[in-house]
Amino acid sequence: MTPVRRWITLPTTRRCWRSPGLSGWSSRPTMCWPGWYDTRMRPAVQPGVPTLVGSRRVALTIRQTSISVLAAAASSGARVSVPGTRSAAWRRMPPRDEAGQEFAMSIAWDEFYSSRVRWLKDSVTMDLRRIMGDPNVISFFAGLPDPALYPVEDIRLALDHVMAEQGREVLQHAPPAGDGLLKSYLTEKLRRGNVPAQEENMLVLSGSIQGLDLVAEMLLDPGDAVIVEDPTFSGALEVFAKYGARFITVPVDDEGLQVESLAATLLQQRAKFLYTMPTCHNPTGVDLSLARRRRLLAIAREFGLPLVTDDPYGELRYRGTAPPELLALDGEANVIMIGSFSKILAPGLRLGWLLAPSPVVETLRLEKLSADRSTNHLVQRLAAEMARQGMLDRYRETMVTVYGEKLEAILAAMRLYFPPAVKWTTPCGGYFIWVTLPVGLDASLLLERALAQQVAFIPGASFFAAGGGENTLRLCFVNTPLAQIPEGIQRLGRLITELIDGCGDDSPA
Ligand SMILES: Cc1ncc(COP(=O)(O)O)c(C=O)c1O
Known part of the structure; x- marks a missing residue:
């Protein structure tokens, strides 16, 4: 040549x-x-x-x-x-x-x-990625569904049906704002939860992370402030950082975001929006209490603060009843609500949605048009068909039963094997438990030792936008086989005790 x-x-x-x-x-x-x-x-x-x-x-x-x-x-x-x-x-x-x-x-x-991509990083290190598929490792690491439960046969049947009945249609582009059948299913479901959802307020997404990306693109110029929970979903931090966000953090406790602290912050500083996970928070697993939900909406109104809520876990509730969605309480639509099928169907299908006031949806629709034109049409119809045949409800019931058992198993094991100085949240749903070690203990050192004992989890520091949290960690309990949970927690408990006692110190005496 x-x-x-x-x-x-x-x-x-x-x-x-x-x-x-x-x-x-x-x-x-x-x-x-x-x-x-x-x-x-x-x-x-x-x-x-x-x-x-x-x-x-x-x-x-x-x-x-x-x-x-x-x-x-x-x-x-x-x-x-x-x-x-x-x-x-x-x-x-x-x-x-x-x-x-x-x-x-x-x-x-x-x-x-561009300056945007200089911010990109992969929060999952190679070492952790390597252990993700290792069957010998008891993993509390990845926030993924239990693959043993995936409704593979139902998906095959629903796909067959869609291809037989609608094949020529779904091989064309979907409308950029989303497929009508799927939107109709989603809006009806939301209305049953008192969320005033209309199809024109909805945008179907290629995974909810795309919603965060589109919203950030719409609202952020470099240097703009975003208020985030401390700790928060690290994937969201990565998306916002790409648009040059500056983070203002507000702490989370057992009742969720500390809303009075938010109000105090807003007296001093302005922000483009608040990113919050009011239900089954990632990484802490906690719910924002009803009283705080109302107060949050009042604060948002008072300060003119847009709220962006992210709720991929809310339908997976194992204890008690779910608190109402913010949008079900907010008459003024200051909220962009983002949802996902990743945790209630399969993350590999890349399907999510958002709900926002219609002029906002129109802007986001134009952004999406230039990003990927539309979400996979076949996948949208697959989800709509699974919903129509009751497959999604059946799958959710199975997950709630199995994950609920796992939650009880891990909490029982933690009570049994973790030393008293360790504290943790008690979630009512979702995927995660948040563990706080005594101050001074380093969760990444614990991880190093845990990996040597074939146990994995995520140290909490990566969930903090402004640093800190070295003594915290996140355990995902849904993806670990039930039978392995007590053993994994026992190993972790032993290592934590060693660290507390100083027995695990490698340094020469
Ligand atoms: C809070 C939160 N939002 C969004 C996502 C991403 O979801 P999706 O797969 O729909 O992009 C995750 C996944 O872990 C998450 O925990």
Whole structure:
């Protein structure tokens, strides 16, 4: 193949030749700093030799003009690093196999990144990701449904039905705001809970996280403040951070968000919106009490504060009755309510929805149109069909029974095996229990030791927007096999006791 040669304009305003060849980028510099290649590059980067290259200026030249050398170095396993640059990605050029299957990076991509993506990070570390599928690990880690309960056969039957009856329709785009059948099911269900939902107030989403993303895109400019609960869902923090959010935190206790503290905060600072999980909060599992719900709505009205509620867990209630939705109490529609099928059907289907005043829905609909045009039509009809045939209700009843047993089992085990200095929440539903260790104990150290004993959980610090929470952790109880729960909690209890007693201290005496 003849290499294609073309001029490019670099951000440094210099121009140079580059030509993609079969084995990556193979140009020699022609315009920019002609002397560099021979005098600095060739001796500086040698295949197979870990190489440190000098200044940022040199680094730019190297990256933009002599990539073939870097590619050769990388393919031989060399580590090329440049002090004083913010580039991390280019130093990790992927190794290429003999056949040159993988693209070597010819551009320092991160030099071109927008400020938005610089905030992105994966809260799940590789170590934790590795244990997620390990059957030997007793995992209280991922906030995912129990896969043993997935209604696979029902889904197959409903899909067959949809394809047989509506196949030609569902293979077309869905309306950007969502499929009418699904919206009609959802709005009727919401109205039974006294939420004044109309189809024109609803937007169907590709997972509720998309709702958070669209709302953030709609409301946030870089530097804008968002009020979040402390602790809160770390996935939401990541979405808001992408839009340059500044976080103001308000604590959560056993009755949910401390609303008086919110009122005091609002006297001092303005924010674009409050993000809150009033029911079966992630990560604490608690519900916002009815009195606080009313007070929250009054505060929102008084300060003109938009509320964004996120409620993927509310339908999974094992004890008591669910408190009313904020929208069922709010006559003024200051609330954007976001819901999801991820916890009550399957996260892999990527299906969620939101409810908002219709002009807001229209703006969000336009954003969605430009993001992904519409949510998967087949999946929307699948959910509507499962609802029509009563499959969703049956599945929810099964989950409530099984997860409810798991909740009782884990609470009983914690009472039995956790030392008295440990405190935890007692949720009425959802997926999570929030554990507070004595101050000074570090949950990430506990995790390190727990992993060695084949037990996993999430240390709580990642749920705090402004730092802190090192002595907290989140346990997800729904996804662990019932029979493993007592053993897992016993191991954790033993490790916590060792940490409290100082027996687990690795440092020499
Ligand atoms: C509070 C909360 N909101 C949103 C999500 C994401 O849900 P979805 O899969 O619908 O995007 C999660 C998932 O863990 C969650 O816990």
